Structures are given as structure tokens and as C-alpha cells.
Amino acid sequence: MKINLKNIIWITMAVLALVLSSGGCEKKDGGSKQAGGGQEQFFPMLVYRTGPYAPSGIPVANGFRDYYDLVNKRDGGINGVKITWEECETEYNTKLGVECYERLKNKGDNGATLFNPFSTGITYQLIPKAAVDKIPIHSMGYGRTSAADGRVFEWVFNFPTTYWSQASAFVKYVGSQEGGMDKLKGKKIALVYHNSAYGKEPIATLEKLAEQHGYDLKQLAVDHPGQEQKSTWLQIRQYSPDWIFMWGWGVMNQVAIKEAAAIGFPMDRFIGVWWSGSESDVVPAGEGAKGYKAGAFHASGGEWPVLQDVLKHVYNGDMEKARANNWGEVLYNRAIVNGMYNVESVRTAQAKFGNRTVKGEEVRWGLENLNLTQERLKELGMDGFVQPVKITCADHESGGSVFIQQWDGSKWNPASEWISPISELVRPMIEADAASYAKENGITPRGC
Amino acid sequence: MELLNTFFVAPFASMFGSPLFLAEVIIGGLLTGVLYSLVALGFVLIFKASGVFNFSQGAMVLFAALTLVGLMERGVPVWLALALTVLVMIALAWLIERLMLSRLVNQEGIILFMATIGLSFLLEGFGQIFWGSNVKRLDIGIPNESIHLAGIPINQFDLFAALMAAGVVALLAVFFQKTPTGRALRAVADDHQAALSIGIPLQRIWLIVWSVSGFVAIIAGVVWGAKSGVQFSLSLIALKALPVLILGGFTSVPGAIVGGLIIGVGEKIAEIYWGPVLGGAIENWFAYMLAMVFLMFRPQGLFGERIIERI
Numbered sequence: 048m049k050i051n052l053k054n055i056i057w058i059t060m061a062v063l064a065l066v067l068s069s070g071g072c073e074k075k076d077g078g079s080k081q082a083g084g085g086q087e088q089f090f091p092m093l094v095y096r097t098g099p100y101a102p103s104g105i106p107v108a109n110g111f112r113d114y115y116d117l118v119n120k121r122d123g124g125i126n127g128v129k130i131t132w133e134e135c136e137t138e139y140n141t142k143l144g145v146e147c148y149e150r151l152k153n154k155g156d157n158g159a160t161l162f163n164p165f166s167t168g169i170t171y172q173l174i175p176k177a178a179v180d181k182i183p184i185h186s187m188g189y190g191r192t193s194a195a196d197g198r199v200f201e202w203v204f205n206f207p208t209t210y211w212s213q214a215s216a217f218v219k220y221v222g223s224q225e226g227g228m229d230k231l232k233g234k235k236i237a238l239v240y241h242n243s244a245y246g247k248e249p250i251a252t253l254e255k256l257a258e259q260h261g262y263d264l265k266q267l268a269v270d271h272p273g274q275e276q277k278s279t280w281l282q283i284r285q286y287s288p289d290w291i292f293m294w295g296w297g298v299m300n301q302v303a304i305k306e307a308a309a310i311g312f313p314m315d316r317f318i319g320v321w322w323s324g325s326e327s328d329v330v331p332a333g334e335g336a337k338g339y340k341a342g343a344f345h346a347s348g349g350e351w352p353v354l355q356d357v358l359k360h361v362y363n364g365d366m367e368k369a370r371a372n373n374w375g376e377v378l379y380n381r382a383i384v385n386g387m388y389n390v391e392s393v394r395t396a397q398a399k400f401g402n403r404t405v406k407g408e409e410v411r412w413g414l415e416n417l418n419l420t421q422e423r424l425k426e427l428g429m430d431g432f433v434q435p436v437k438i439t440c441a442d443h444e445s446g447g448s449v450f451i452q453q454w455d456g457s458k459w460n461p462a463s464e465w466i467s468p469i470s471e472l473v474r475p476m477i478e479a480d481a482a483s484y485a486k487e488n489g490i491t492p493r494g495c
Numbered sequence: 496m497e498l499l500n501t502f503f504v505a506p507f508a509s510m511f512g513s514p515l516f517l518a519e520v521i522i523g524g525l526l527t528g529v530l531y532s533l534v535a536l537g538f539v540l541i542f543k544a545s546g547v548f549n550f551s552q553g554a555m556v557l558f559a560a561l562t563l564v565g566l567m568e569r570g571v572p573v574w575l576a577l578a579l580t581v582l583v584m585i586a587l588a589w590l591i592e593r594l595m596l597s598r599l600v601n602q603e604g605i606i607l608f609m610a611t612i613g614l615s616f617l618l619e620g621f622g623q624i625f626w627g628s629n630v631k632r633l634d635i636g637i638p639n640e641s642i643h644l645a646g647i648p649i650n651q652f653d654l655f656a657a658l659m660a661a662g663v664v665a666l667l668a669v670f671f672q673k674t675p676t677g678r679a680l681r682a683v684a685d686d687h688q689a690a691l692s693i694g695i696p697l698q699r700i701w702l703i704v705w706s707v708s709g710f711v712a713i714i715a716g717v718v719w720g721a722k723s724g725v726q727f728s729l730s731l732i733a734l735k736a737l738p739v740l741i742l743g744g745f746t747s748v749p750g751a752i753v754g755g756l757i758i759g760v761g762e763k764i765a766e767i768y769w770g771p772v773l774g775g776a777i778e779n780w781f782a783y784m785l786a787m788v789f790l791m792f793r794p795q796g797l798f799g800e801r802i803i804e805r806i
Binding site: 278331 | 513516519520523524527620623628629630631632633634639640641648650652719722723724726727728729731732735762763766767770774775776778779
């Protein structure tokens with residue numbers, strides 16, 4: 048055979064085809080699933096399996112899908128009502144997210160059950176639509192913090208915690224590590240944040256706490272996407288903080304953790320928000336990420352009974368396949384928690400309206416009357432996995448507690464007990480912001 | 496008066512009050528700037544030889560890095576993976592030439608530009624379908640810690656990356672100046688018609704130049720991928736190269752280098768000394784502003800060819 052450029056190219060393609068045929072393309076299970084016959088409860092799924100934030104979006108999408116699949120396979124649905132779902136790709140793009148909402152809101156027997164936008168930007172766009180379409184939104188720990196005030200935000204829920212609660216819990220944690228809140232005086236805390244509405248969420252809380260406790264707060268914004276942060280970390284080296292908090296997202300997290308390690312900052316004094324605390328955030332930084340901490344409101348790992356059930360019923364015990372689908376990872380487990388909240392809200396609604404497909408407004412009632420006790424969590428295989436939740440008309444956040452987890456180089460481990468937020472500071476802030484929203488939008492708060 | 500002090504006195508006082516830190520900022524900016532130049536080089540090569548502004552250069556960086564890491568994850572040894580990636584990028588160049596460029600000969604520049612936008616989306620999507628969208632770790636064995644030179648901490652990885660980029664530039668300079676193919680490339684760049692008339696095959700030249708650009712994309716992908724993990728965001732790195740191109744000129748290899756260095760140092764100084772008074776995160780737009788200021792005085796960029804139209 049004559050050796051020329053064309054032949055070399057064909058040989059290369061053939062070699063690659065051989066390499067890839069031994070397990071090349073990433074396997075994707077069907078994103079949408081329709082159960083056949085009988086009543087169906089339709090859950091829309093706004094996902095981002097592609098785009099710059101896909102490394103975070105994929106485990107979340109897989110977690111939701113697997114939990115719904117588990118309920119169908121293990122329990123035969125929710126009180127006999129099969130779950131159906133459909134994915135719509137948003138690429139974490141607000142415009143696409145709204146399009147997905149419009150496309151999915153009327154699907155299923157009675158329309159969409161509820162929406163989990165998994166994006167603060169999309170959540171903000173959907174908040175006004177929720178009341179009009181009578182479809183509740185559950186933005187679990189993200190979105191608009193003041194949606195925790197159910198008197199104003201009747202259709203929006205953000206339990207089990209919010210960014211403001213988490214920021215206050217971080218300060219409490221730092222206080223406990225320093226030997227008491229009074230020891231915070233004169234300490235230096237740097238906040239490295241994504242330069243977006245999401246990234247700016249904790250600033251007001253941290254500033255108020257700085258006034259109260261006398262620590263110095265330096266704010267350092269990082270523009271999207273955050274691949275280059277040299278100047279941020281030069282400033283941190285010069286400022287020499289005692290602690291660093293990070294409100295990051297996507298590639299910004301990986302770069303920041305690597306830069307922190309490069310300047311020799313003690314990683315056990317570097318705490319990320321729960322969106323900066325997944326495996327994909329720390330693995331690219333390698334050994335340097337060891338000791339890094341992050342907030343969390345649910346456990347990671349696969350040893351929990353609910354995760355074992357997923358392994359058994361969804362993956363037929365095939366651990367390799369389960370792991371390939373992010374089973375047990377932080378963000379996967381987050382979607383398992385969210386899936387559970389969704390299903391239990393429907394179950395609560397069914398208890399009042401009957402064991403049938405429930406409509407969005409009935410699900411809203413279910414969300415507002417959700418009471419997940421320790422006993423119920425135990426039945427669900429989640430005792431210790433998440434905190435109990437009790438939602439009321441006025442309080443759409445519930446307890447707001449978080450804990451700190453720490454990366455040991457191969458997995459996340461709990462590094463603290465559950466930390467309750469500084470409610471006496473956070474709740475008045477939430478109510479003030481909600482009141483201001485109500486005034487701007489002509490909403491009369493409900494009497495709860 | 497306070498405003499004047501904030502913008503025109505305090506930053507300079509801060510700079511000269513701590514010269515060691517200023518030196519650290521400048522060195523950090525220079526090292527980052529070299530990495531911007533590396534990405535910008537891919538654009539320059541193609542624009543120089545074919546007049547096409549290749550919008551897909553960022554996607555090529557992503558595609559190259561995904562291919563390399565994808566192969567390594569499947570147990571292919573690193574050097575073989577690297578060689579295979581080079582061949583894949585050559586194959587890609589061939590496909591682009593066959594399926595896209597050869598069908599758009601003599602079309603307006605804007606049409607070629609639009610075609611590369613399409614190519615960019617195609618490569619991003621195809622790369623993710625083929626290799627997945629998860630973050631992939633790329634460890635090239637260079638330590639991430641700093642070394643101290645005259646009391647100034649310098650990150651070893653950044654230093655290595657800058658040296659690697661400098662090596663690529665030197666290699667390209669030799670290729671363009673000393674080899675017959677390089678001279679043919681320069682001839683095509685100067686005048687397509689004249690090059691064709693003396694028997695230089697345009698299609699072969701295009702294949703070579705896209706392949707060389709693919710090779711540069713591999714180097715950029717390795718360096719940036721090792722810094723942040725190999726993931727979709729790598730394709731956005733092209734945005735960092737645009738002000739470098741505006742400043743250095745679209746047709747000049749030295750322009751890409753000098754432009755990268757100016758942008759690197761300029762944005763770091765702006766962010767650190769003026770960022771805090773402007774709310775922070777100014778370096779992205781500052782780089783473009785800096786480039787536009789240069790454009791006011793040299794519309795063709797620092798090293799770009801002067802535009803002379805005879806009527």
C-alpha cells in the first residue's frame with residue numbers, strides 16, 4: 048500500500064474506531080420514559096447534559112431519573128400512580144430553560160407536577176409564571192432566597208435551606224473553629240464569588256455578620272467562566288485571609304481549588320458553597336484538593352439504604368454501571384433527595400385529594416403540608432441522609448441547617464455536625480426582601 | 496478630588512509601595528499572556544494562509560484535549576495518545592478542507608466565517624457525544640507549587656506552560672522561515688493568485704495550515720486542560736484570544752506573542768490595582784478596552800499588515 052497522507056488519515060480513523068469500539072462513547076440511557084396504561088404523574092426535567100456546566104448537570108439528571116425509576120420499579124409508582132418524566136436540555140441557559148418550561152408544562156395526564164429549574168436564573172424567570180400556570184416551583188437550596196417567605200411566594204419553595212442560611216452557618220462554623228464567635232473579631236475572610244446574581248447572594252448576610260462580629264470581609268468577583276483567576280489569587284496572597292469562602296460554579300471551582308493549592312493556602316480553611324463541593328470540582332485539582340471543605344445539606348456516598356435500593360432495582364446490582372451513572376456522588380445524591388421531596392409532596396397531596404394523578408395546585412398543597420419526620424425518612428432509607436423537613440404556609444425553607452464536608456482525596460467525609468443558621472438575622476432579611484417584592488409586584492401577602 | 500485620588504493616585508501609590516508584589520503581578524501577567532498567545536496563534540495561522548477567521552479554534556482546542564484524554568482514559572499510553580491525537584487533528588483538517596473549504600472557494604470572507612461558526616458547534620457537540628461531557632483530569636506531571644526567584648513566587652506549572660508555548664512559537668518560526676512548505680505558506684498568504692500561478696497547490700496548503708493549527712490546538716488544550724480539567728469550558732478560551740488578535744493583528748505571529756503579553760500584564764494590573772474601586776472582575780472587559788485603544792492608533796493591530804487600497 049502506498050504511504051501517503053490520505054492513507055495515514057484512514058489508518059488513524061480505523062485505529063480510533065477500534066479503540067472506541069471497546070467501550071468508547073459515553074453511554075446514555077433514554078432520557079424520557081413513558082409508562083404505559085393507567086394513571087400517570089408527569090415530572091418535567093430541566094437538565095443540562097451539555098454545555099459548560101454539563102459536569103454538574105449530568106449527575107443531577109441521572110439522579111432524578113434513577114429515583115423516579117426506583118419508585119416505579121420498587122413501589123409500582125406513587126400509591127399505584129406510575130411516574131413518567133421527560134428531559135428537556137437547557138444547557139444551563141435561562142432562555143432555553145423558559146422554552147423547556149413552556150414545552151413541558153401541559154404534558155402528562157394533568158400537566159406538569161412541579162418544576163425543579165436547577166438554575167437560579169431560570170428560577171427567577173419562572174417565579175411569575177408559577178402562579179399564573181398553577182404549577183409550583185421547588186428550587187431546592189437555590190433560586191430566590193426570599194421565596195422562603197410563603198406568605199408572598201405562595202407557589203415557590205426552596206427547602207431545606209437557602210444561600211443566606213448557609214452563609215450564616217459558615218460564619219458559625221468558622222467561629223466554632225476559632226474557639227467562639229467572639230474570636231472572629233479581627234479575622235480576615237475572603238469571599239471568592241461567581242460574578243452573577245447567584246454568586247452575590249451571600250454578600251449581604253456576610254456583610255451584616257461582619258458588622259456584628261468584627262471580622263474583615265474582602266470580596267473578590269470572578270467573571271464567567273473563570274478559567275483564568277491569576278489576579279484573584281494574587282490578591283488573596285497579598286490579603287492573606289484566615290478563611291476563604293467560595294460561591295463558585297462550573298470550571299471556576301476547579302481552577303480556584305487548584306490556585307489555592309498552588310499558593311499553599313491551607314485547604315481546611317477554604318469552604319465552598321454546596322455548588323462548589325462535588326467530585327467534579329475537586330478531582331481535576333488532584334492531591335492539591337485534599338482537605339478542601341464545602342457546605343452540604345445531604346450526605347454523599349452509596350452506603351445509604353435508598354442508594355442500595357437504586358443499585359438493586361435500577362441497576363440490578365451492577366455497580367460498574369451504577370458508578371458510570373454517578374451513583375453515590377454528591378450531585379447525584381442531591382437529585383435523589385430532590386426526587387424524594389417531589390414524590391413525597393405528591394404522596395402528601397394524594398392523602399388529601401385521593402390516590403390518583405394530582406394537579407399542580409394540589410401538589411402545591413402537598414408541598415406546603417410536607418412533613419418528613421425522622422421516622423418517615425427512615426422508611427425511605429434516608430435516616431441521617433437529610434434532615435427532617437416540615438413546611439408551613441409561612442415557612443417554605445424549613446430548618447435551613449447544613450453541615451461541612453471535607454474531601455480526603457478520594458471521597459467526601461462529614462467534618463461537622465449539622466449547623467443551624469443564624470435565624471434571628473436571616474429570617475428578618477428574608478421577610479424584608481419578600482415584602483419589597485410583594486410591593487413591587489402588587490402582591491398582598493397571605494395571612495398564615 | 497477624592498475621585499482623582501482613587502483612580503490616579505492610590506493605585507500607583509499601591510504599586511510602588513510594594514515593588515516586589517508589582518513584580519509578581521507583572522510576571523504572573525506575562526506567563527498568562529503567553530498562554531493567551533498560544534490560543535491566538537491558531538487563529539493567526541489560518542487567517543494568514545487563507546483569510547478565514549476561524550471561529551472554531553476554541554472548539555478545536557476542546558476537541559483536541561478531549562481526544563487526548565479520552566484515549567488516555569482507555570489505556571492508550573500517553574505518547575501514543577498524543578501521536579494519535581495529532582493524526583486525528585490532521586484527519587479533521589482533511590475533512591474540513593474536503594467538505595467545507597473546497598466548496599467555498601472564492602466565497603466572501605463572511606461566508607467562510609459563518610461556516611466556521613457552524614463547525615464550532617459541530618465540533619463541540621460531536622466531541623461531547625464521542626467523549627462525554629464530564630470533567631476529565633489531565634495530569635502532565637508538572638508540579639503546581641511555586642518556586643521563589645529573587646523573593647518572587649513563580650508557579651512552576653505556569654513557567655513550564657510558558658516555556659512550552661515559547662518552544663511552539665520557535666518551532667513555527669523555523670517552519671515558516673526555513674522550510675519549502677513554510678515558504679509556500681507565506682506565498683499563499685501574500686497572494687493566492689500569484690501562488691497558484693507558480694504551481695503552489697492551494698488545497699494542500701490549506702490542509703497543512705489547518706493541521707498545524709490543529710497541532711497548536713493540542714498544545715493549548717494540554718496546557719489549559721491541565722490547569723482546569725478537560726471540559727466544555729475549554730472552547731470558551733477562544734474569547735481570551737480575541738483581544739490579543741485585535742491588538743497584535745490577525746496576520747502576525749510576533750503580533751500574537753506581543754499582544755498576548757500586553758493583554759496578560761495589562762489585565763492583571765488593571766484587576767489588582769483598579770478592580771477593587773470598580774467592583775472587581777474587570778479584567779475581561781478591560782482586555783477588550785485595551786485592544787480597542789490600540790486600534791484607535793493602529794487599526795491593523797500592532798504588527799498587522801497595513802491596509803493599502805489603490806484606487
